[in-house]
Amino acid sequence: MKDSKLFSPYTIGNITLKNRIVMSPMCMYSVTAQDGKLNNWHYTHYTSRAVGQAGLIIVEASAVTPGGRISYEDAGIWDDAHITNLTHLTTLVHEQGAHIGIQLAHAGRKAQLNETPVAPSAVAFEGMKEPAALTVAEIGEIVKAFGAGARRAKAAGFDVIEIHGAHGYLINEFLSPLTNFRDDNYGGSKENRYRFLEEIITAIRAEWDGPLFCRISANEYAEGGSTIEDMVYYAQRMKAQGIDLIDCSSGGVAPAAIHAYPGYQVRAADIIRKEAAIATGAVGLITNGFQAEEILANERADLVFIARAFLRDPYWPRTAAYELGVTITPPQQYVRGWRQA
Numbered sequence: 001m002k003d004s005k006l007f008s009p010y011t012i013g014n015i016t017l018k019n020r021i022v023m024s025p026m027c028m029y030s031v032t033a034q035d036g037k038l039n040n041w042h043y044t045h046y047t048s049r050a051v052g053q054a055g056l057i058i059v060e061a062s063a064v065t066p067g068g069r070i071s072y073e074d075a076g077i078w079d080d081a082h083i084t085n086l087t088h089l090t091t092l093v094h095e096q097g098a099h100i101g102i103q104l105a106h107a108g109r110k111a112q113l114n115e116t117p118v119a120p121s122a123v124a125f126e127g128m129k130e131p132a133a134l135t136v137a138e139i140g141e142i143v144k145a146f147g148a149g150a151r152r153a154k155a156a157g158f159d160v161i162e163i164h165g166a167h168g169y170l171i172n173e174f175l176s177p178l179t180n181f182r183d184d185n186y187g188g189s190k191e192n193r194y195r196f197l198e199e200i201i202t203a204i205r206a207e208w209d210g211p212l213f214c215r216i217s218a219n220e221y222a223e224g225g226s227t228i229e230d231m232v233y234y235a236q237r238m239k240a241q242g243i244d245l246i247d248c249s250s251g252g253v254a255p256a257a258i259h260a261y262p263g264y265q266v267r268a269a270d271i272i273r274k275e276a277a278i279a280t281g282a283v284g285l286i287t288n289g290f291q292a293e294e295i296l297a298n299e300r301a302d303l304v305f306i307a308r309a310f311l312r313d314p315y316w317p318r319t320a321a322y323e324l325g326v327t328i329t330p331p332q333q334y335v336r337g338w339r340q341a
Contacts, residue, residue: 001324005296006289007317010055010303012244012279013211015099015159017055017303019328020296021317024247024283024305025058025103025162025215029073036063036076038085043092050096051331052315056303057098058213059089061105061164064145067115068106068170077104077149086156094157096331101160103215104149104204106142108170109179110252120174120196121181126255139186139196142170147203154208162213163200163243167252171197172217175234176253178225190230194237201241213281214238215247218268221256228271235276245279246272247305260285263295270300281305289320 010017023046030041042059049057062077063069069076076082086102093100109119109131118138119131134142146163153161165171173179174196180187186195197214204212218231235246248269251258258264265284273280282301286292292304310316318338321328330338 001293001326004293004324004326006293006304006320006324007326007328014209015211017099018097019053019055019317020303021053021055021292021320022281022303022305023049023054023057023310024307025060025164026307026311027060027070027074029071031073031075034072035081036066036069036074036078037082038075038089042075043089046089046100047092047096048314049310050093050098050100051334053317053328053330054098054310056101056160057093058101058103058160058162061103061107061169062149064104064106064149065142067111067113067118068108068142068145069111069113070107071112077102077152078145080152083152083156086152086158090157099159101162101211101213102153102158103162103164104146104153105164106145106170108168108173110168119170120179120186123179123181125168133182136184136186143196143199143203146200147207150204150207154210158210160211160213161204161208162215162247163197163204164215165197166215166217166247166249168217168254169252171200172253176220176226178220178222178253190233194234197234198237198241201238201243205242211244212242213245213247214243215249217250217252218248218265218272219250220253221251221258222254225253228268231268232272232275235272235278239276239278243278245281245302246276247281247283248272248301249283262287263291266295266300273299273301279303283307289323292320293324
């Protein structure tokens with residue numbers, strides 16, 4: 001292939017990615033103590049994908065408060081003590097020629113810890129603990145925690161921040177009418193349901209001037225949930241606030257049997273890209289180079305986020321390049337092994 005879109009550079013904000021391949025954030029549940037600090041597993045895991053020629057690697061959901069973790073094995077960014085290990089990781093990845101981002105997160109009612117989880121409303125996810133409804137003051141503290149997380153991400157040398165607004169976690173819980181039954185300024189209309197995310201973006205932008213993504217659940221797979229029209233509206237609001245790209249995932253707000261076929265979430269990335277006039281990332285069963293190239297060449301998304309395929313193959317970009325007939329430059333140490341037959 002003479003002109004591959006997948007392997008073309010992409011400029012977003014103040015950085016230029018060498019290709020359009022993003023390693024999607026995936027929780028490793030590998031923190032070995034309850035302190036949220038990265039360890040050797042994370043250094044090996046992420047750096048190997050940088051060696052494998054990913055353009056951008058996004059570190060797994062990192063909790064902005066201790067109570068915002070999904071589990072005690074989750075990564076954290078709620079304390080300045082996390083900066084040292086995070087800096088070590090960004091240095092390793094940068095040495096291998098990749099850019100690196102981090103996903104700032106709060107699990108909300110899906111936090112599986114010993115303490116009571118929190119949510120916009122006191123409604124449990126099926127089979128989980130009933131959460132406590134957040135007070136307005138507590139909402140303000142979590143907003144501040146996202147801003148502090150952004151400050152730490154900048155200090156640690158990250159290139160991109162992604163806000164986790166998907167999969168039924170706290171931000172998604174505020175956005176969705178399935179989980180937000182508040183009767184104050186944070187509930188009711190979609191304008192009010194957006195307020196929590198609006199304040200988080202403002203807090204992050206006060207600390208962060210680099211590329212800012214937001215992952216959303218564009219389809220909630222449940223009657224009465226947010227619609228694609230709602231998501232276009234939210235994307236337009238986010239763009240006005242300085243969000244650079246919408247990472248279009250789906251599900252997680254309510255239990256659902258999802259028909260996950262190849263590229264099943266790409267349609268949402270396509271719609272939001274066109275109707276909100278904002279860059280999008282496509283994710284979800286994108287497994288080979290031809291599929292990724294089609295999405296980008298037909299302008300259905302701007303970046304492709306590769307998840308489980310990267311777990312199976314740390315050198316997925318090399319595999320995709322071989323499929324497309326594209327030559328990419330390997331690390332000098334791997335030249336002999338990367339020659340195409």
